[in-house]
Amino acid sequence: MNDVAIVGIGMHPFGRHDGVTGMEQGAVAVREACKDAGLKWNDMEFAVGGSAAAGNPDKMVSMLGLTGLQFTNVANGCATGGTALATAYNAITSGVYDLGIAIGFDKHPRGAFASNEPVHPVDGGLDWYGGSGMAINPQFFSIKINRYMNKFGISHKTLALVAAKATRNGSLNPMAWRKQAFTTEEVLQSKMLAYPLTQYMFCSPGEGGVAMVLCKAKHAKKYTDKPIFLKAAVMRSRRFGSFEVKSSWLPKEENVGPTVDASLAAYEKAGVGPQDVDVAQLQDTESGAEIMHMAENGFCEDGEQEEMLQKGETEINGRLPINTDGGCIANGEPIGASGLRQVYENVLQLRGQAGARQVPNDPKIAYTHVYGAPGISGVTILSS
Amino acid sequence: MTKQISINEFVLNISDGKPYLVGGKCLDCENYTFPIMPGCPKCAGTRIEKAKLGDQGKLWAWTVQGFPPKSPPYLGENDPEKFKSFGVGYVELPEVIVETRLTENEPAKLSEGMNMELKLEHLYTNGEGEEVMTYAFSPID
Ligand SMILES: [Zn+2]
Numbered sequence A: 001m002n003d004v005a006i007v008g009i010g011m012h013p014f015g016r017h018d019g020v021t022g023m024e025q026g027a028v029a030v031r032e033a034c035k036d037a038g039l040k041w042n043d044m045e046f047a048v049g050g051s052a053a054a055g056n057p058d059k060m061v062s063m064l065g066l067t068g069l070q071f072t073n074v075a076n077g078c079a080t081g082g083t084a085l086a087t088a089y090n091a092i093t094s095g096v097y098d099l100g101i102a103i104g105f106d107k108h109p110r111g112a113f114a115s116n117e118p119v120h121p122v123d124g125g126l127d128w129y130g131g132s133g134m135a136i137n138p139q140f141f142s143i144k145i146n147r148y149m150n151k152f153g154i155s156h157k158t159l160a161l162v163a164a165k166a167t168r169n170g171s172l173n174p175m176a177w178r179k180q181a182f183t184t185e186e187v188l189q190s191k192m193l194a195y196p197l198t199q200y201m202f203c204s205p206g207e208g209g210v211a212m213v214l215c216k217a218k219h220a221k222k223y224t225d226k227p228i229f230l231k232a233a234v235m236r237s238r239r240f241g242s243f244e245v246k247s248s249w250l251p252k253e254e255n256v257g258p259t260v261d262a263s264l265a266a267y268e269k270a271g272v273g274p275q276d277v278d279v280a281q282l283q284d285t286e287s288g289a290e291i292m293h294m295a296e297n298g299f300c301e302d303g304e305q306e307e308m309l310q311k312g313e314t315e316i317n318g319r320l321p322i323n324t325d326g327g328c329i330a331n332g333e334p335i336g337a338s339g340l341r342q343v344y345e346n347v348l349q350l351r352g353q354a355g356a357r358q359v360p361n362d363p364k365i366a367y368t369h370v371y372g373a374p375g376i377s378g379v380t381i382l383s384s
Numbered sequence B: 001m002t003k004q005i006s007i008n009e010f011v012l013n014i015s016d017g018k019p020y021l022v023g024g025k026c027l028d029c030e031n032y033t034f035p036i037m038p039g040c041p042k043c044a045g046t047r048i049e050k051a052k053l054g055d056q057g058k059l060w061a062w063t064v065q066g067f068p069p070k071s072p073p074y075l076g077e078n079d080p081e082k083f084k085s086f087g088v089g090y091v092e093l094p095e096v097i098v099e100t101r102l103t104e105n106e107p108a109k110l111s112e113g114m115n116m117e118l119k120l121e122h123l124y125t126n127g128e129g130e131e132v133m134t135y136a137f138s139p140i141d
Helices: A022-036 A057-064 A080-093 A127-131 A137-152 A156-170 A184-189 A217-222 A258-270 A287-296 A305-310 A327-331 A335-351
Strands: A004-015 A046-050 A070-074 A099-107 A192-194 A207-216 A228-237 A279-282 A365-372 A376-383 B004-006 B020-026 B048-052 B056-065 B086-092 B097-102 B115-125 B131-139
Touching (some): A004 A022, A004 A080, A004 A217, A022 A057, A022 A207, A046 A080, A046 A335, A070 A080, A080 A099, A080 A376, A099 A335, A137 A192, A137 A287, A137 B086, A156 A184, A156 A305, A156 A327, A192 B056, A207 A217, A228 A258, A228 A335, A258 A365, A279 A287, A287 A305, A287 A365, A327 A335, A335 A376, B056 B131
Parallel strands (some): A046 A070, A046 A099, A279 A365, B004 B131, B097 B131
Antiparallel strands (some): A004 A207, A365 A376, B020 B048, B115 B131
8 A cells, every 4th residue: 555645735725815716715725725735736636626515626726727637626524624635645655646635615695504405305395404494514513512512411601612712713724714812701602502502612604725736655755855644535425324414314323423433443544543633623613513523532531521621632733633634613614624724734744844843742633523414524633 | 274385295294183293104114204214224125104293292403593594595584683493303103203483482491301382383474374383392291
């Protein structure tokens, strides 16, 4: 098998950029990533691109150069960026290509993601589902964390601690959308959008672009002094009995979600365990998701998050820093770009280039996790 | 009296007497879904028949929708001036756990495990003056 290295990263700032298309933001990220690796677009042998709402990614060759490369479009809801990376990873580990680029960008209208479409395909029309006021993403996250809090003793204050941490970390990140740090009190007192989650606990659909150049590990030193190795990039879909967004029904038998499956597979592939991870970026569509994903990715038992958060263990200076760039809560959620944003942040952390939010003591193993509708998870493990 | 019609008879039957939710039952593994699906997600079977679901169960999980849903797809009142928050959750019926609106919207009055029953809820009035009804579960003693 061929090991894979990340040798160049590029980002267009996240946020709202009126007059700039999502695809243009993607192109900016591509040029930055190529420059970071000392390469040009026409050096790329293949590209994988993901975008949910900003056009078919392969169209961007018109802006970047018509070189005739293989360009694959991918889409997996909020896990799209993770899929782009996993697909690029497979293209290199398989031996088919030596050098390529993973790209993610997006631009969404304002307001909560909503649709008519349940996770399970049904006959007979769909008007009743979104029409009746269901199928709204924030509802699902609220229902799921509400049940989780009751079951495992998580407090409202702990929900707020996650969001306060995210905005504090975001305030240290020049690429972040929201740079205003909120206190725990301010988070708790913001408008209740869907009990128990308040406005400042949620991320918003947004805009941004990220790209990264990958190559066979043995060639990495040609392009950079500090290659970062992609030890695992795994995607999993849901199994029967997992509780996913837009489920109009659930079976009585409960099963673990796709995050647990993807996480276990990634640890196995990378040959490390959760205790080895020095910094992690976890899907935080809202603060409850980060809490549940801490356990699903093996970083604690269900319920231990309460104490970990209260003690500050997931702060930048804590035992296990989580969402050091501010996560989705501070960066917003451009669906195609989010998963790659996490990896971008981890590359900076492992290179020691994360500036004011640098995790101390020279982190060596970094972990990312994305989760998307309708029950897809992507996990990556990087090492320096 | 104003005529009431179901938002979709395929999921909510109100034309055969007492309203009920229409699910699907797999004849191979006896798994229930809501609504009926063209294939069974549990055993991959395709021998599936319509099933009348029970109209009472226990609240499994819940939230309160505190902001007006986007329209489309939402068909109810979403004018921010007139919008009233509504409960949404899952109710465990004898056959399957279903997602549903709740008639109760106060967090203090909702708790997991409480007994619930099926009710009709007026969503909007259509161009013919008919009241379009959806389903909601309501706490019972
Ligand atoms: Zn079956």
